[in-house]
Amino acid sequence: MEFHEIIENVLQKYRDAKLLQENGRYANSIYLSGYCVELSLKYAIARHLNWNRFYTDQKFKFLKVHDLEFLVSLTGKELEIKKMAAWQIVKEWDEQKRYKNPAQSTRSDAITMLVAVEKLVEMLLCINLYEQ
Numbered sequence: 001m002e003f004h005e006i007i008e009n010v011l012q013k014y015r016d017a018k019l020l021q022e023n024g025r026y027a028n029s030i031y032l033s034g035y036c037v038e039l040s041l042k043y044a045i046a047r048h049l050n051w052n053r054f055y056t057d058q059k060f061k062f063l064k065v066h067d068l069e070f071l072v073s074l075t076g077k078e079l080e081i082k083k084m085a086a087w088q089i090v091k092e093w094d095e096q097k098r099y100k101n102p103a104q105s106t107r108s109d110a111i112t113m114l115v116a117v118e119k120l121v122e123m124l125l126c127i128n129l130y131e132q
Contacts, residue, residue: 001054006043010036010121014129017114026110027102033110033117034068034093040124041071048076066095075124084123086116 001009014036020029042063046054056064065071068091072078081087089112118129 001042001056003043003046003053006039006054007125007127010039010043010125011129013039014114014117014121017110017117021107021110021114024107025102026107027097027100027105029110030093030105030113031097031100033113034090034095034097036117036121037068037090037093038066038071040121041068041075044075044077044124045071048074068093077124081120081123084119086119089113089116090120 013032017029017033017036020026020032042054045063046052054063063074072081072087072091075081093113122128
């Protein structure tokens with residue numbers, strides 16, 4: 001995946017997650033916002049490895065994962081990221097959230113996740129989500 005594709009994908013998912021939160025769809029907002037972090041970590045990995053894109057084909061199939069702990073370990077910024085309060089919130093996300101009972105997610109949960117995602121995404125991609 002090319003860098004511009006990652007950034008566009010993150011921006012779209014973030015905006016959709018905000019809309020979902022604003023419309024009471026808290027579980028889906030949390031689920032979608034987690035993908036923003038996943039993609040941002042993949043972007044950071046590619047940058048750290050001096051790649052011109054994020055590879056997942058052939059010998060790089062092992063990178064086609066959703067495990068945030070694994071991905072953060074490859075960014076070259078693991079210690080910095082793990083010191084962030086935002087990481088303590090985001091690290092609980094996994095792709096299995098799609099099976100969680102939506103009634104168990106609250107507005108507060110969604111807002112907390114979105115704020116944490118904003119901080120991590122902005123740090124990893126060096127962009128301001130509100131100016132895009």
